[in-house]
Amino acid sequence: MDLIARLRDALPAEAILTDPDVTGAYAHDMASFCEAGTPAVVVLPRTVEQVQHVMRTATALRVPVVPQGARTGLSGAANASDGCIVLSLVKMDRIIEINPVDRIAVVEPGVVNAALSRAVNEHGLYYPPDPSSWEECSIGGNIGTASGGLCCVKYGVTAEYVLGLDVVLADGRLLTTGRRTAKGVAGYDLTRLFVGSEGSLGIVVRAVLALRPEPPQQLALAAEFPSTAAACDAVCEIMARGHAPSLLELMDRTSIRAVNAMAQMGLPDSTEALLLAAFDTPEPAADLAAVGALCEAAGATEVVPAETPAESDLLLQARRLTLTALERVKSATMIDDVCVPRSKLAAMLDGTAAIAEKYGLTIGVCAHAGDGNTHPTVCFDANDPDESRRARESFDEIMALGLELGGTITGEHGVGVLKKEWLARELGPVGLEMHRGIKAVFDPLGLLNPGKVF
Template identity: 85%
Template structure:
C-alpha cells in the first residue's frame, strides 16, 4: 500500500479530523455530516453505476471556500467529487467511499450580463433555464438547452460538455465557454481563456476543462458567449411509417442546405410513453415523429420547404404548428421523452451514441434489432440534426435477468455506434458507465495521453477518482 493510499484510508476511517479542518474555513451550515443527508448526495441519475459513501458534503458559497476545501483535501489526501444538480446520466457525479462531496449549487449568482460584449459571467450553480431567462430580458440568448434545462446547472453543463435541442443550429456548450476560473487540486486559482470575441494566446486550456467531468479542477466561474435573441421559433411535426424514412428526411434536409433551429426524432415507443404519461395527444399510429423548427424571419416559408422534403422522403402526414403556443407544446412533449420512458418499467439506461448523420438510419434499425434480440422495450429519441441518439433501455431493476439483458443490450448499442463511425457519448459524458468504452474508442495511446494530462493537473488523483478511465 502506498503512503498516499494509507493516509487516505486513515482519514476515511476517522472523518473527525477532516470535518474539523473543513470547519476552519467553512460555516457550520455548509458542512453536512448526517449520514442520511450525505447519502442523498451519493449518486446522479445513471443506472448500473456504483456509488460510494461520502465522509462529508460541503456546500461552499465563495471561491475562497472552494480553495479551502481543496487545500484541506490535498493536505489529508482525501478524494473530492464535484457536483452540480446531479442530473447526469453517466455516474460522473457519484461519490467514492470517504470522499468530500463538493456541491456547488449554492454558488448560483449571475455576476454580469453585458449586451455590448455579448457575454455573461456566472457561478457554476446557476440553473440553465435561469440564465436563459435572465439574458432574454436583455434581448440576448444562451443557446445550449439540455432536456433537463429547468434543473441542470451551468457547472454541470460545462463538466459534461452538454448539448441540447437547439444544437443542430447553435452548437453545444463548448462553443459558448470563453473563459473559466478554476480551483486546482492543490487549491490554487487559475484563469483560462478570455472575454474577447477572438483570442489564441497559448494552449486552449478552457476547452480542456469543458467535458473533463470535474477530474482536472473545480470550475468556480465561467464567462459565456451570448447571441442576439432570435425570433420565436415555429415547429413542424412530420409522421413517418418507418425510422428509416424519417432518417432519410433528415439527410435530405441537411443536404439541402437548410439550418433548422431544431430537428428532433421520437420513435413510436417514445411517442406512446409520452402520451401515456402526459396525455399529449401525439399520433401513436406513426413509427417515427420528426420535429423541426425554424427561428428565422420567415419560418413559414422555411417550414414549407422542409415539409416538402419530408413528403419526398415518405412522410405520411406533415403538420406545421399554428403558433408559438402550439410549437411550445410539441417541444414540451420532446422534453418529457426521457422521463416518460422511465415510467414504462421504472428504470432506464439511457445511451448517448452519436453517429454521422448519414448513418443515422442504420443506427435506428440496429437498435430495433437489438431490442428484439434481448426482448426489451428500447425507445429512441434523438437530436437527429446532429446524429446524437438516446436509445433508452426500459427494464425492471428488480428482475435480475431483465437487468442483465438491459446491460448487454446497452453495450451492443455502443458497439454499434462505434462500428458506424460514431462515438460512445455526444453529450452525457463517460463517468463510470462508459469507462471501458472510452478506452475502446480512443485506443491505448489516447488513454495514455489523457492519463498524463490528469497527472499534471491532479498528481494525487484526488479529483473525481475512478471516472473516465
Template identity: 80%
Template sequence: MGAGAGVVIERLRQGLPGEAVLTDPDVTAAYARDQAGFCPAGTPGVVVLPRTVEQVRHVMRTATATRTPVVPQGARTGLSGGANASDGCIVLSLVKMDRILEISPVDRLAVVEPGVVNADLSRAVAAHGLSYPPDPSSWEECTIGGNIGTASGGLCCVKYGVTAEYVLGLDVVLADGRLLSTGRRTAKGVAGYDLTRLFVGSEGSLGVVVRAVLALRPEPPRPLALAAEFPTVEAACDAVCRIMGGGGGVDGGGGEPAHTPALLELMDRTTLRAVNDLTRMGLPETTEALLLAGFDTPDAAADLAAVAGLCKAAGATEVVPAEDAAESELLLAARRSALVALDRVKGTTMIDDVCVPRSRLADLLKGVAAVADRNGLTIGVLAHAGDGNSHPTVCFDASDPDEAARARASFDEIMALGLELGGTITGEHGVGLLKKEWLARELGPVGLELQRGVKQVFDPLSLLNPGKLF
C-alpha cells in the same frame, strides 16, 4: 477518508460556515448519485456547500492535505454516473454558488458562478435581448457548471452548437487549492494552449470550475415547428438527410438548398407511447417515427413549408405545422419529457448517448431495433436527429437479474454499433462511470495514455472525481 473522517470534517469546518458542512448520513445519502439508474455509488464522508471561491479553495487544500477524494457536483441531473460519490469522499456541491455576476450586452457575454441554473441564465439574458443557446432537456434544473463538466448539448445544437462553443474563459480551483484563470473576454484569442476547452467535458476530474465567462447571441424569434409522421424510422432518417443535405435524400443528389433548422428531433413509436402515458398530449401512436422540425428564421413559415415538402418526399404520411409559437412550444415540451416518460416504462433505464454521422443514423436505428429484438427488451429511441446524436433508452426491471443483465448487454451492443458506424460513445452526456470501459476502446492506447498524462499533470494525487472517465 485518508486522515480519518473526524479530522477531515474538523479541518473543513475551520474554513466553512457550519451550515455548509453536512454530516448527517440521512442527508448526505441524498448526494450520493446522479440520475444514472444503473451505476454504483459510494457513501459520502461529508457534503460541503461552499458559497465563495475561497471556500472552494479551502475544501481543496483540505482534501490535498488529508489525501481525501473529492467529487464535484451540480444539480445531479447527469445520466452517466459522473457525479456519483465514492466511499468516504468529500462531495463538493456547487449549487449555492448561483450568482449571475455580469451580463454585458456590448461584449455579448455573461459571467456566472457554476450553480446558476441554465434556464435562469436564459431568462436573465433574454431581458437584454440576448440568448444563451445551449439548452439541455433538463434546462430548468441543470446548472452551468454541470453543463461545462459534461460539455452538454440540447435541442438547438443543430444550429447553435454545444456548450464548448460558448465557454470563453474559466476560473478553476485546482486539486491543491491554487486558482487558475483560463481563456478570455474577447471575441478572439489564441494565446497559448486552449486550457478552457480542456476543462469543458472533463467531468470535474481536472479542477473545480468556480466562474465562467460565457458567449451570448442576439435573441432569435421563438421557433415555429412542425410534426411529421413516418411509417418507418428509415423514412424519417431519409427526411433528416434531405433537410440537412439539400433535398436529394441519402445519395446526396438533388438541387434544393440545405436547411438549417433550429431543432430537428426524432421520437420513435415506443417513445411516443411513453410520452402520451405521462403527459396525455395525444401524440400519434400509430406512426413508427415522429420528426419535429423548428425554425427561428425571419421567414420561418416558408422554411417549414419547404421542409414539409421534403418530409413528404421522404414518405411522411402526415405533416402538421404548428399554428403559432405557443403550439410549437407544446411540441418541444413533449420532446423534453421523453426521458422521464421512458423511465416510467419499467422503472429503470440505461440511456445511451451515441452520436453517428447523420448519413448513418438510419443504420444505427435499425441496429438498435435488432438489439431490442435479440435481447427481448423495450428500447425507445429519441434523437437530436439534425446532428446525429441519438439516445436509445433501454427500459428494464432492475430487480430482475436476468433482465438487468440483458439491459447491460444491449447497452454495450449499441455503443459497439455506434463506433462501428464511425460515431462516438457520447455526444453530450459524458463518460462518468457508465462508459469508462468504452472510452478506452474509442480513444485507443496512445490516446488513453496521453489523456491519463494530462490528468496526472492537473491532479497528481488523483483526488478529483476518482474512478470516472478512466
C-alpha cells in the same frame, strides 16, 4: 476527526454536512448501474476562497474530492467514493455580470441553466445550450459534461460558449483560462480542456460565457413517417439542402406509443417515426414549407406545420414528454447517448430496434436528429436480475453499434462511471496514454473525482 476540524477552520458550520442521513442524498446522480460510495463529508462552499480551502485540506490529508452540480447527470460522474469530500457547488449561484456590448455573461457554477437563460433574455440576449434538464441543471455541470440540448443542430454545444474559466486546481491554486474577448489564440486552449473533463482536472468556480442576440420565436412542424428509414432520409435531405433548423428531433415508434399512453397525444398507431423541425428565422413559415415538402418527398404520411408559437409548443410537447413517458413503462431506465454521423442515423435506429428484439426489452429512441445524437432508453425491471442483466448487455451492444457506425459513445452526457471501459475502446491506447498524462499534470495525487472517466 482531523478532516472535519480542518475544514471548519475556514468554513461556516452550515457549509459542512456530516449527518449520514443527509450526506447519503449526495452520494449519486441519476444514472443507473453506477456504483456510489459513502462520503465522509459534504461541503457546500459559497466563495472561491472556501473552495481553495477545501482543496488545500484534501491535498494535505490525501482525501479524494468529488465535485457536484445539481446531480442531474446520467453517467455517474457525480457519484461519491468511499471516504471522499463531496464538494457541492450549488450555493455558488450568482450571475456576476451580463454585458450586452461584449455579449458575455460571467457566472458562478451553481447558476441554473434556465435562470441564466431568463436573465439574459431580459437584455435581448440568448444563451443557447438547453439540456432537457435545463430547469434544474447547473452551468457548472453543463461545463463538466459539455452538455448539449435541442438547439445544438443550429447553435452548437456548451463548449462553443465557454470563453474563459476560473478553476481551483487540486492543490488549491487558482487558474484563470481563456478570455472575455471575441477572439483570442494566446497559448494552449486550456478552457476547452476543462470543458467536458467531468471534474477530473479542477473545480470550475467562475465562467465567462458567450451570448447571442435573442432570435425570433420559432415555428415548428411535425411530420409522421411509415418507417424510421423514411424519416432519416428526410433528415439527410434537410441538411444536404442547406437548411438551418433551430431544432430537428426524431421519435421512434416505441417513444411515440409511450407518449400516447401517458398523454393521449392522438398520434396514429401506424406512425413508425415522428420528425419535429423548427425554425427561428425571419420567415419561418417559408422554411417550414420547404422542409415539409422534403418530408413529403421522403414519404411522410402527414405534415402538420404550426402557424403560431403556441401551436409550435403543442407540437413539440410529445418530444418533451418522451423520457417521462418511457420511465412509466418499467421501474427503471438506462439512457444511452450515442452520437453517429447523420448519414448513419437510420442504421443506428434500425440496429437499436434489432437489439431490443434480441434481448426482449422495450428500448425507445428519441434523437437530436440534426446532429446524429441518439438517446436509446432501455426500460427494465430493476428488481428482476435477469432483466437487469439483459438491460446492461443491450446497453453495451448499443454503444458498440455506435462505434461500428463511426460514432462516439457519448454526445453530451459524459463518461463518468457508466462508460469508462468504452472510453478506452474509443480513444485507443495512444489516446488513453495522452489523457492519463494530462490528468497527472493537473492532479498528480489523483484526488479529483477518482475512478471516473478512465
